[in-house]
Amino acid sequence: MKAYDASVSGTAQESTVREGTASSRAVTALFVGTARLKAVPSRTVLSRRPIQIVVLLFAVFACLGASDENAHFSTLGHKLMCVCSCNQVLLECNHVGCSYSDRMRGELAAALDRADSDDLVLQSFVQKYGPTVLLAPTATGFNRVAWVIPYLALALGLTTVVLIVRAWRTRPLVMPAGGVAPASPAEFERFRDQARRETEL
């Protein structure tokens, strides 16, 4: 049997639970059916000081999960790729015998403990493992093109469609000289068929 890399054991001894923020837990609970709802204000309170309550609630909700370290680890871990050539997200690498992913996870956890900024953490990984360690292009230099082009394509496409629609709408109908001749029975049948086609869908 192929041996599992012993380096795994160092980080896997204790349970590492990565969950979403408090709000995500609450919504998951909605799906899962285990939530105890606490944050819904009563109607009477709402009627007395609606604005203050809304502001307070917004502040409370906005703060929920803001300092969730696991979520921070998860967010950064999902921006990095395992470099063991498995081509998987760092936190999703389940490559048996992978000699990189646990070490990299450890480095990420250490960097977060030092309270390094996100940019600094990601840059340190780039310097150590090369630019392919980042799962998405940075918004610098030529890499910016990767981000701009899809939105540019969408904007150009939308503009083109709107211009085409306008051009079609303003295109004049060609009227035959001498007015419109009465339709023959065959033409009537054709028009009827056209009407049926255009209205059945």
Place this chain on the structure above:
Amino acid sequence: MPQIGSFALLLALALSAYSFLAGVLALARPGPGSERLGETARRAGIATFAVVFLAALILVISAFQDDFSIAYIFHHSNRDLPAPYKFATLWSGQEGSLLFWSLLLSAYGLVLRLRHKTDSRLFAHASVIIAAVQIFFLLLLNFAAHPFAIMQGELPPDGNGLNPLLQYPEMVIHPPMLYLGYVGFTVPFAFALGALIMRYPGEKWIHITRRWTMVTWGFLTCGVFLGAHWAYSVLGWGGYWGWDPVENASFMPWLTGTAFLHSVMMQEKRGMLKTWNVWLIFSTFGLSIFGTFLTRSGVVSSVHAFAQSSIGDWFVAFLAIILAVCVFFYVKNRSHLRSEHKLESLVSRESSFLFNNLLFVVACFTVLWGTLFPVLSEWVQGHKITVGPPFFNRVMIPVALLLLLLTAVGPLLAWRRTSLESLKRNFRWPVLGSLATGVVLIAFGMRPWNDMSYFYSLMTIMLSVMVALTVISEFVRGGRVIARHSGQNIFASMVHLAHRNTRRYGGYVVHFGVIVVMIGFAGSAFNKDAEQEMGFGDKMNIGAYTLVCQSYTQEDKPNYGSEWAIIDVFKGGKQIDTLYPEQRFYKASQQTSTMVANRSTMREDLYLVYEGRNLDTGRPIIKAHLNPLVMWIWVGVWIMIAGTVIALIPNAAAVRVTAPARIPAESVATGD
């Protein structure tokens, strides 16, 4: 046996070449003898199927007979491989999958050539084009990727075995489904190009290919989602879609094919978008070939590019020829593609199709752009970069949401123009229902302002509700009209309604399936995972579940050895299940593979992976994922397939309202 297989492939190439050349001559020089020449071309095309089938059969028999003198069988099979996977050997490697592609193409060609009486000249054009595509694959099989190549030197006692990741039941059906989709788009492509070449009048070619396109799209949909399900069940990383280049390769033709299925209605109903439709189907076929090129060439690195080699140049050349031929005939005959009608209003069914097509094409372009950007980056910057899920999710989700919005809006718009009054009437309930859903979700704790993924999730669910209400309102409105006239109850009336216009209402069912899938995707914003080394009696908590390791053990089987854990699942202090995450070590290939243990419900999946064993303690390391709503994706796909099947059923006879006949005045006067 291998000699017969090799001969069959050479004969198939000769027959395809004859079918192509004789077909071209018969079409180019119409005359008394051309009809008979064309008939011989058609029959050569039919014979191609028989010969390619023989070659494929020989390869499968060779796998079952463990004929390791054939290099392909040695590399992709072994003596202890279970029978279904020996059968799947046919498409498990490069050479076999190309042979399988060729077999499916010849089978599609067979059906097309047998139905030639529908319109012999158009079918003859399509047959010639299919023969040309067949020649390319048979050239590859005979000269670049020969499936019957013989092993040099002493015969090995056993084969290398099949890639462990492919030893999963779905791998017996996923590749055939995907290939049926890829190859199937050759047929509408052949008809579109044929109709353009012969300046075929009217839209009859679209009527002829409508079912082909829908069937092909259905197969591709099945193939893409079976691939996602396979990745979820086998790769063991807890997800189903990783924006891997190979996944993208299958997704791109699906996007343009879906755009074509929508825009083709504009041509059928209003004689519009003819040029667009022709190029959409050209692109869809081109992307199918391009996808194969991506998978085979190794241009981009992929998690599961199982069969890479140097045949990429062949595909580049073939793509260049396809493009040149399409451009040539388009330039030559583009006057034939003039639109018959103009668009009258921005608020109309036509414009919704335009925007829908724009979004599908932009989505396809974005996937293509992201897939190829690492190559572009290497050219420009001298080093590769990675373009992975964060990029695709950020760019594609807004496009998908816009598409979802159009899915809700489009069906409620009338052809030509829609009045403001009609808009208000049709959209009141879907919009109110969608807003109410948003309020309820926020009230229950969803915080879209905390994280972009929660915002997208909320929008997806709200828009999905809007689409669902749109679909339901369409059924109810039509059903009520029929119920009023026929006296049937509303449900019987809705069934009757769907039967009267299966394509339209089948399409709505597909839309319903799409929103169920989208709700499943929305659940991924709330995934959780946990990892722990688990000895006897150790506990791990995830969400509402407590996992207790009851035992772990090993087992030896002829094809593989395995390690697995027995995990009891508790919820609310009560045992609800026992799961068996497993890891296998395949002896022939000396490779390891995970067998995920998944407890799947409509609410969530509890997904356990046996990650390995700590050699110091001997205890297994278990990773648990809690993935909400994943089952919705698979249920949604079934609904999509059901909708496609409904759309394929012929319409029940429509009740025609007869108008009074116009009688010429002179006939009345003479009493005729």
